[in-house]
Amino acid sequence: MVSRIFAGFLLLCVSGFGVAHAQAGATPKGVVELFTSQGCRSCPPADRALESLIRQGDVVALAYHVDYWNYMGWTDTLASSENTARQYAYSRSLGRSGVYTPQAVINGREQIKGTDAAVMNQRLESLETSGSGLNVDVDATMRGDELSIKIGAGRGKADVVVVYFQRRRDVDVLKGENQGKTITYWNSVTDVQTVGMWHGGDLEVVLPAKLMKGDKSDGCAILLQASNAKGEPSTILGATVLIAP
Numbered sequence: 001m002v003s004r005i006f007a008g009f010l011l012l013c014v015s016g017f018g019v020a021h022a023q024a025g026a027t028p029k030g031v032v033e034l035f036t037s038q039g040c041r042s043c044p045p046a047d048r049a050l051e052s053l054i055r056q057g058d059v060v061a062l063a064y065h066v067d068y069w070n071y072m073g074w075t076d077t078l079a080s081s082e083n084t085a086r087q088y089a090y091s092r093s094l095g096r097s098g099v100y101t102p103q104a105v106i107n108g109r110e111q112i113k114g115t116d117a118a119v120m121n122q123r124l125e126s127l128e129t130s131g132s133g134l135n136v137d138v139d140a141t142m143r144g145d146e147l148s149i150k151i152g153a154g155r156g157k158a159d160v161v162v163v164y165f166q167r168r169r170d171v172d173v174l175k176g177e178n179q180g181k182t183i184t185y186w187n188s189v190t191d192v193q194t195v196g197m198w199h200g201g202d203l204e205v206v207l208p209a210k211l212m213k214g215d216k217s218d219g220c221a222i223l224l225q226a227s228n229a230k231g232e233p234s235t236i237l238g239a240t241v242l243i244a245p
Contacts, residue, residue, distance in 0.1 A: 030124035030133055031060040031223065031236050033105045034114045035087045036185075038076040039069035041177035042115070046102030049117040051186045056117075059124065060221050060239045062163055063188045066101060074176030078169060078188045086192065086233065093232040107132065108225055108236040136198075136238035140222050142209050142245070149195070149222050151203040151238065158226040158237055160196035160205055164217035165189050167243065190217045198224060212244040219243040 034050045036043045053061040064083040087099045104114030137152030165187045196205040224238040
């Protein structure tokens with residue numbers, strides 16, 4: 001069952017209050033990773049759907065801006081080649097022949113078109129009901145100049161992945177398929193770092209908190225994510241979100 005504490009935490013984050021602690025024991029419904037672009041005319045509905053999931057308060061929702069639409073005449077101001085590489089890695093992991101936008105990856109397990117928040121909620125609920133939801137506790141706390149990540153016990157092994165993001169960015173798109181639009185983007189990913197390995201037991205990882213205090217990023221998601229035999233991203237076992245105060 002989705003924790004009411006987690007829902008309240010995320011709603012505070014979206015409302016703009018400073019928070020430095022992801023509530024212990026709070027379990028989100030799941031993780032949605034949206035691959036999007038400022039240069040794609042089909043993406044604004046997906047960007048709004050992602051915002052809806054964030055405001056909903058029980059989903060870890062992240063926007064990865066990719067760079068392969070830049071040839072259309074507008075360079076996405078939030079895109080990176082690393083985000084594009086993550087999408088291609090998911091494509092291989094999920095057995096697909098290519099990528100597209102707007103593509104949403106659900107719990108690292110499956111992909112769908114990311115334009116409908118209701119459909120994404122249905123997939124998250126279906127995975128949760130079938131036992132394929134998030135089942136390992138993940139908590140994160142900022143203490144002075146440290147970011148403490150605590151992982152609970154469970155089965156298997158996985159990477160501890162920190163996904164840094166900008167919580168909100170308003171962008172005037174001056175060229176390309178969305179020319180003339182001002183679009184608000186939420187939880188736009190700026191960096192992804194693997195910071196530890198989990199082998200099924202309780203684990204604490206302590207990091208410098210300075211990456212959460214600059215202009216580049218003001219929040220992060222912690223993903224406990226397994227990899228396939230080739231090291232590509234796969235099933236997400238647990239997750240939480242932390243917003244810098």
